[in-house]
Amino acid sequence: MSGRVRIVDVASLAGVSTATVSRALSAPETVGRATRDRVMEAVRATGYRVNGAARDLRQQRARSLLILAPNLANTFFSRIFSAIQEEASAAGLAVQISDSRIGREKLVSLGYDGRADGIVLLDGAIDPDVVNGWRLPMIQLCEWNEAYRAPRIGIDNAAAARMAVEHLADLCHRSVLHVSGPDGNVLAVTRREGFSDGVAARGIAGTTLAGDFTLEAGACAARRWAELRPRPTGVFCASDECALGFISECAALGFGVPDDVSVVGFDDIDFAHRFLPALTTIRQPREALGRAAAKALVNLLGLAQVADPGDPAIAPTIVVRSSTAPPPTDDSRVATITLD
Structure with a gap:
């Protein structure tokens, strides 16, 4: 056929009404099979194409x-x-x-x-x-x-947090710190609950510091961790960015990761494996x-x-990299630190 093919052309060739053609194309289950087959054959023969923009306008769809x-x-x-x-x-x-x-x-x-x-x-x-x-x-x-x-x-955030605790406990860390997400955030609350359940199940000491999901929160937590006596040998941060901030601040303070403290993050963001040391973290399958x-x-x-x-x-998984290791055997090791 020459020129623009209209729905009326399809209807004429199939021997049905234009309403039937419309139903056969938009809701084929509402049209008998024989009729539907005639319509589809007429569509192929004429090369008819649905005007998507007009259809969406009629149906009030933004697509x-x-x-x-x-x-x-x-x-x-x-x-x-x-x-x-x-x-x-x-x-x-x-x-x-x-x-x-x-x-x-x-x-x-x-x-x-x-x-x-x-x-x-x-x-x-x-x-x-x-x-x-x-x-x-x-x-x-x-x-x-x-x-x-x-x-x-979403994933089971509490179960994921327990994975982090299990990993540190399996490495023989007996005292671990959790740097939490922001107050009132549902992810922070659930991960904190998972952390608490995990340390209780393994019979190890657990401490929580308030924080958020940012690099700055991790750096602040590292300074507070450095002042603790005794210092937890394992740290689980509620996000990767927080964990990376913690690790970088530890370096600035003179501490080594994982020589002095093991650090676990959460998310497995794109550059977590490129950081030094590469970050052990909970992977969310984004x-x-x-x-x-x-x-x-x-x-x-x-x-x-x-x-x-x-x-x-x-399901979340834990990706083990070089930011975690067994705790230092010489507890007398003290790094030189400078606190603000």
């Missing part, structure tokens, strides 16, 4: 997913964003990324401005009244809030987490090509 995350500069998010982008693209969806700390007024508007069909949320600190008012399909990823009316995907969240959201939007197989098992 887009929105990722909301706190602190977009955080290196932890990079692989998650990339995996979500790949899965969304395969489903014909674009991806937008926004910082979740944009203010209450802008957050409230997200559910009504038509910019996205669904949300992947990586922040559990937003007011539940705001989140539950969006009325969009949503998946909570990594962080969560029990008050949000949305399914969540690509698997991003893909699982995107697939779950596509399924909620009714765009999946196959039935939802259910949540995959996403």
